[in-house]
Every structure is written in C-alpha cells, then in structure tokens.
Amino acid sequence: MKGIILAGGRGTRLRPLTHTGPKQLIPVANRPVIEYAIEDLREAGITDIAVILGNKGREEIQAHLGDGSAFGVDVTYVVQGNPLGIAHAVGCCREFVGDDDCVVYLGDNVLKQGITDLVASFETGDHVAGIALQHVEDPGRFGVADVDESGRVHALVEKPQEPPSDLALVGVYVFSPAVFEAIEAIEPSWRDELEITDAIQWLLEHHGSIDSHVVEGWWKDTGKPEDIIEANRLLLEDVEGAVSGRVADGAEVSGRVDLHEGARIEADAVVRGPASIASGTVIEAGTYVGPYTSIGPDSRLVGAQIENSVVVGGSTIATAERFVDSLIGRGATVGSADGRLPTGNRLVVGENSQLEL
Amino acid sequence: MKVFTLACADCGTVVAANELERRREMHCPGLDCEATLRFSDLPEEARSAFLANREQYRIRD
Numbered sequence: 001m002k003g004i005i006l007a008g009g010r011g012t013r014l015r016p017l018t019h020t021g022p023k024q025l026i027p028v029a030n031r032p033v034i035e036y037a038i039e040d041l042r043e044a045g046i047t048d049i050a051v052i053l054g055n056k057g058r059e060e061i062q063a064h065l066g067d068g069s070a071f072g073v074d075v076t077y078v079v080q081g082n083p084l085g086i087a088h089a090v091g092c093c094r095e096f097v098g099d100d101d102c103v104v105y106l107g108d109n110v111l112k113q114g115i116t117d118l119v120a121s122f123e124t125g126d127h128v129a130g131i132a133l134q135h136v137e138d139p140g141r142f143g144v145a146d147v148d149e150s151g152r153v154h155a156l157v158e159k160p161q162e163p164p165s166d167l168a169l170v171g172v173y174v175f176s177p178a179v180f181e182a183i184e185a186i187e188p189s190w191r192d193e194l195e196i197t198d199a200i201q202w203l204l205e206h207h208g209s210i211d212s213h214v215v216e217g218w219w220k221d222t223g224k225p226e227d228i229i230e231a232n233r234l235l236l237e238d239v240e241g242a243v244s245g246r247v248a249d250g251a252e253v254s255g256r257v258d259l260h261e262g263a264r265i266e267a268d269a270v271v272r273g274p275a276s277i278a279s280g281t282v283i284e285a286g287t288y289v290g291p292y293t294s295i296g297p298d299s300r301l302v303g304a305q306i307e308n309s310v311v312v313g314g315s316t317i318a319t320a321e322r323f324v325d326s327l328i329g330r331g332a333t334v335g336s337a338d339g340r341l342p343t344g345n346r347l348v349v350g351e352n353s354q355l356e357l
Numbered sequence: 358m359k360v361f362t363l364a365c366a367d368c369g370t371v372v373a374a375n376e377l378e379r380r381r382e383m384h385c386p387g388l389d390c391e392a393t394l395r396f397s398d399l400p401e402e403a404r405s406a407f408l409a410n411r412e413q414y415r416i417r418d
Contacts, residue, residue, distance in 0.1 A: 050371070053386070062388055076369055078362075079386050081376030084414065091360030092373050184359055188413055194358055 008054025015352035022057025085193030106171030112217030130174035142168035
C-alpha cells in the first residue's frame with residue numbers, strides 16, 4: 001500500500017502565519033503537523049509516500065522532509081501546482097500508486113488513534129474504498145455519510161441541510177486503484193475543484209462496496225488558529241514528561257513537562273504541565289508557563305504568564321502580561337510598554353492578524 | 358477529468374501538466390535535481406487533450 005499526503009493549499013484561514021510558511025509546518029506540541037500524518041502512515045506499515053505540493057511553501061516542506069529517511073519513510077514529491085481539488089491531487093499520483101491501494105491523508109489533519117484500524121478494516125473486506133468517519137454534533141458543517149449497520153456506505157452528502165447521520169468525513173481515505181477511473185469520470189465542481197466526495201460517490205454508484213470506519217479518538221483539522229490551539233491541547237494531554245533540558249535550582253516544575261535538550265528553566269520561573277518547551281528556549285525568572293502550552297525553539301520568555309497557547313518559535317516575550325488561548329508566530333516580539341509615554345498599546349500587526357486587547 | 362503528469366526521469370518527482378503548461382520549461386522541483394522539465398516532454402496525446410480542456414486546469418480569479 002502507498003501513502004499520499006496532501007501538503008498544498010493556501011492556508012488562508014491561518015494568515016498571517018501562512019504568509020511566511022506552509023500550514024503543514026506549523027508546530028503542534030512542538031512538531032510540525034505534517035509529521036503526525038507521516039507517523040500514522042508509517043505505523044500502518046506504509047513507507048512509500050507521495051507528498052503533494054502546491055505553489056506555496058513547496059521548498060520549505062521539501063527542506064523539512066528531505067527524502068523522508070529521517071522519518072523512516074521514502075518520499076516522492078508530486079507538484080500539483082494549482083489547488084484543483086483533492087481528487088486532482090490524487091489523480092496526479094496515478095503513476096506513483098500503480099496497481100497498489102493507497103491511503104490519502106490530509107496533511108493538516110491529526111488523529112489521536114492513527115489509521116491502523118482504518119487500513120486493517122479496508123484490507124479485510126472486498127472494498128474499492130474506505131472512509132474514516134466521526135460522530136459530530138453539527139453534521140451540517142461537514143461531508144456526511146449515510147451508513148448502514150454493517151458500516152457499508154450508501155451515500156455521501158456535502159454539508160446537508162438534513163443530515164442522514166451524524167457521521168462526518170474525516171480527512172483520511174483508503175482507495176483501490178479504481179479511484180483513478182472515478183477521477184477520470186468526474187467533472188470539476190462549482191468551485192472549479194475535482195471533489196474527492198464526487199469520486200467516492202462515483203465509486204459507490206459504479207463499483208459498490210465502500211467501507212467505513214468510525215474514528216473513536218479525537219480528530220482535528222488544524223485549518224484555523226483555534227484548531228491549532230485545540231490540537232495542541234489534545235496532543236499535550238498525552239505528552240510524557242521528559243526533562244532533557246536544564247532546570248535551575250529555585251525553578252518550580254510540576255506535571256508532565258517535555259523539556260527538550262538545550263532548553264532551560266531558570267530560578268523563580270514556574271512551569272506547570274502538560275507543556276512542551278523546545279530546544280534553545282529560556283524561561284526566565286518571574287515567568288509562568290501554564291498547562292497546555294507549547295513554546296517553540298529559540299524563544300525567550302521574561303516575566304510573562306502564558307497558558308493554553310502555542311509559541312511557534314524564535315520569539316521573545318518580555319512583558320508581565322498574561323496570555324491565554326494565543327498563537328504567536330515565528331520571530332514575534334512582545335515587549336512591555338511600562339513607563340513609556342504616551343500610555344497605550346504599540347502594535348505592528350501583520351495582515352489578517354487577530355487581536356483581543 | 359483526465360489528469361496529466363510528467364515524472365522527472367532523473368529523480369522521479371512528478372509535476373502536473375497544468376504546472377508545466379504555465380511555465381513551459383522549469384527546473385525540476387526535486388531535491389537537488391538538475392533536470393529541466395518541459396510541457397513539450399508530455400506525449401502528444403496528453404498535450405492535445407490538456408490544451409483542448411485548458412480552462413479546467415485553471416483557477417478562476
């Protein structure tokens with residue numbers, strides 16, 4: 001079986017972070033989100049992986065993943081160029097997939113329980129495709145599957161007004177090579193994209209059996225800032241504390257803290273896990289890092305209080321202010337205005353930023 | 358819809374026809390690959406089919 005990871009897209013909902021890099025490299029619990037997809041594929045025994053690249057952030061993703069050997073996989077790059085839809089991206093992999101089956105994984109999705117069960121479920125039956133589903137409270141916002149008691153899919157409906165079930169499509173699919181026949185048969189949708197749901201619907205109508213697998217653990221599409229923070233929280237729930245960095249006498253560290261080698265917590269700083277602090281980062285005296293916070297590499301925190309937040313890295317936060325539910329982009333500097341006149345906030349805010357002051 | 362691609366003979370990196378047609382000629386985007394890829398490297402049949410349906414492979418502004 002082959003793997004296909006979609007790493008294109010424009011990341012418009014994550015601006016301004018995606019003005020300077022692809023969304024798939026935004027770290028969650030201090031790992032770029034695309035690494036979770038690679039890990040899930042590898043754990044399912046899939047090591048031959050195509051990574052689909054768009055026009056944006058292509059070089060950064062290639063520089064990060066290389067040939068895949070650092071992650072225990074073999075990566076082939078597929079340049080889709082224009083984002084013409086998931087089905088078009090899969091169609092670009094026809095030669096790569098050949099006569100194998102393939103797993104298609106959206107590179108900004110994270111699943112708690114991985115994909116091993118989904119792949120096993122597909123392989124034990126005689127199906128042309130397998131889809132991952134999850135019970136959701138608001139199915140009208142998603143692609144929804146009409147599924148019988150045996151798990152066989154009868155129809156897919158995109159954002160229905162009257163959902164046939166509460167089972168939403170998760171961003172992972174398994175396909176037999178018949179998917180390429182389906183992709184060739186369908187036409188672009190109203191939004192000029194070849195839709196994967198149309199391809200699956202075509203398979204349903206022309207080939208019959210499509211397997212479904214209900215994902216029991218959480219699933220997050222990290223397409224928006226609040227999703228990144230939520231995914232970070234969910235991943236840190238399971239983080240194992242490991243102090244490889246240095247904790248000074250007089251520092252207070254409690255709970256599960258993943259302190260990377262080369263990171264430092266100085267005296268009179270407080271860190272309460274679950275939290276992750278990356279290499280090269282210094283938590284200085286008077287700083288409080290609260291639960292569900294990830295601080296990226298080469299950052300410096302001086303006197304700040306921060307909780308349930310993600311600092312991407314290369315940042316300096318030197319103010320006594322309190323930050324919650326925040327996503328701070330690479331290289332950002334947050335300083336103190338104390339003692340400066342006139343009083344007030346001094347901001348240099350990038351396009352599409354969101355602030356609550 | 359037919360999807361046309363070209364695989365670099367040197368490194369195996371795959372490029373969609375829409376990207377090749379947009380640039381006509383490009384350095385292979387594969388890691389450390391020195392090859393040049395051209396739209397004209399696609400088989401004649403693929404080029405004709407692509408050009409006959411070119412609008413399908415573009416994003417409308």
